[in-house]
Amino acid sequence: MSTSSAPPRPQLRHFINGEFIAGGKTFRNISPVNGEHIADIAEADAATVDAAVKAAQSAMRGPWGRTTMSERAAALHRIADGIQARFDEFVAAEVADTGRPVHQARTLDVARGIANFRTFADLARSANTDLFQSESADGLGALNYTVRKPLGVVGIISPWNLPLLLLTWKIAPALACGNAVVAKPSEESPSSATLLAEVIRDAGLPPGAFNLVHGFGGGSAGEFLTRHPGIDAVTFTGESRTGATIMKAVADDMKEVSFELGGKNAAVVFADADFDAAVAGVMRSSFTNSGQVCLCSERVYVERPIFERFVAAMKEKTQALKVGYPAEDNVDMGPLISHGHRDKVLSYYRLAEQEGATVVAGGGVPHFGDERDRGAYVQPTIWTGLPDDARCVTEEIFGPVCHIAPFESEDEAVRRINDSQYGLACALWTSDLKRAHRVAPQIEAGLVWVNTWYLRDLRTPFGGVKQSGLGREGGRYSLDFYSEITNICIKL
Numbered sequence: 001m002s003t004s005s006a007p008p009r010p011q012l013r014h015f016i017n018g019e020f021i022a023g024g025k026t027f028r029n030i031s032p033v034n035g036e037h038i039a040d041i042a043e044a045d046a047a048t049v050d051a052a053v054k055a056a057q058s059a060m061r062g063p064w065g066r067t068t069m070s071e072r073a074a075a076l077h078r079i080a081d082g083i084q085a086r087f088d089e090f091v092a093a094e095v096a097d098t099g100r101p102v103h104q105a106r107t108l109d110v111a112r113g114i115a116n117f118r119t120f121a122d123l124a125r126s127a128n129t130d131l132f133q134s135e136s137a138d139g140l141g142a143l144n145y146t147v148r149k150p151l152g153v154v155g156i157i158s159p160w161n162l163p164l165l166l167l168t169w170k171i172a173p174a175l176a177c178g179n180a181v182v183a184k185p186s187e188e189s190p191s192s193a194t195l196l197a198e199v200i201r202d203a204g205l206p207p208g209a210f211n212l213v214h215g216f217g218g219g220s221a222g223e224f225l226t227r228h229p230g231i232d233a234v235t236f237t238g239e240s241r242t243g244a245t246i247m248k249a250v251a252d253d254m255k256e257v258s259f260e261l262g263g264k265n266a267a268v269v270f271a272d273a274d275f276d277a278a279v280a281g282v283m284r285s286s287f288t289n290s291g292q293v294c295l296c297s298e299r300v301y302v303e304r305p306i307f308e309r310f311v312a313a314m315k316e317k318t319q320a321l322k323v324g325y326p327a328e329d330n331v332d333m334g335p336l337i338s339h340g341h342r343d344k345v346l347s348y349y350r351l352a353e354q355e356g357a358t359v360v361a362g363g364g365v366p367h368f369g370d371e372r373d374r375g376a377y378v379q380p381t382i383w384t385g386l387p388d389d390a391r392c393v394t395e396e397i398f399g400p401v402c403h404i405a406p407f408e409s410e411d412e413a414v415r416r417i418n419d420s421q422y423g424l425a426c427a428l429w430t431s432d433l434k435r436a437h438r439v440a441p442q443i444e445a446g447l448v449w450v451n452t453w454y455l456r457d458l459r460t461p462f463g464g465v466k467q468s469g470l471g472r473e474g475g476r477y478s479l480d481f482y483s484e485i486t487n488i489c490i491k492l
């Protein structure tokens, strides 16, 4: 009888003080494509997190703390080169953990991982600080200038929806500004972070400059990290209630926080919009990454004259979406991140019908007749007919679903869009330039796209208002968050 044994599953380890270490408990990495157990991941206990923080503190007192901006910029470019050199491995890691389409992992996730390091390498090198020529009572004047210094040790907790993109979005500026980092990726997406640790090691950063610990949130690595007295600042992307928990955990130590949290984003389509562009745009903003992007539109408001036509067009395109394997040609959508998240999304699919929704498309689980039926797939879904206060129209679902409602006037649209506990992003479709400039500033959100969605210039401020977050990252906003700024006044 053949004794062919399956290849050993990867064991994903922590990266602390320049070394990969394992030990202690492990937890399983399950494929969302077919439910298979694909790897085992070390879970950091409090002692492991403490070792990581101490390594970071030591790096700040050692060579890393003495690097110049140019040396750090060069190090970031070496990291970007390293990701580029192992591009296909990063794609495979993202796809293994998340089941996303390969073409998305290539064109968005890994490409942005490289871009994030290069952007902040160049921004940090060219960033200026303030200088004011000040008057004084004796008429001789004074000079006021600011200097940027590292915060110290930054704790980074990143989410599973865009694993590499969002982890590097924080690591790059944190390192560029001279901090040491302890990062904890989501337990759902450990693979690309672990590969990144190899690249950072091979880029020659001193031991302790970057550290990686795996685990969960409360009662696990995430809580040990945020509560550790050696952590000087915490940056987190994830659910709003987790953000509130972290804020409470760090309040007594007055640690700096930057939060990019949940959303219930709106898309608003005026009758004068380019119809085909708006349909294509709302399809993207509703179903990209299986709707698992904090910027996705789960509320769509369409001006009455084109409402029926718009719903019909969305129905046709949604029913034509190809849901399948990551590597299938022209696949539009993969599974959700996990069976647990799928259960959450399906609970809203059931709730919508109880709340009286008309299910225009989807509403259930696709049937493949193969291993994918053991995966975490759901159908892309469209609802109409719900009241604005329905839970499915107010609560973040974070799945491939949107509710489309008609509106009669611009003021009504703005009022309904703003009637939300969240305020992250909005996509506005109109051909009237004056309307675009009139409406966009009225939207209570950190980001408004007009006649596009998720077009990113990494120099711009990124973040949300209300329950969608605290602070902005991006461009000099990241440099300001990841630095301590001192103002120095020189009497002339």
Ligand SMILES: O=C(O)C(=O)/C=C/C=C/O
Binding pocket: 161, 162, 166, 169, 292, 293, 294, 295, 456, 462
């Ligand atoms: O594109 C970015 O820089 C970014 O932060 C995206 C966040 C998406 C969250 O789900």
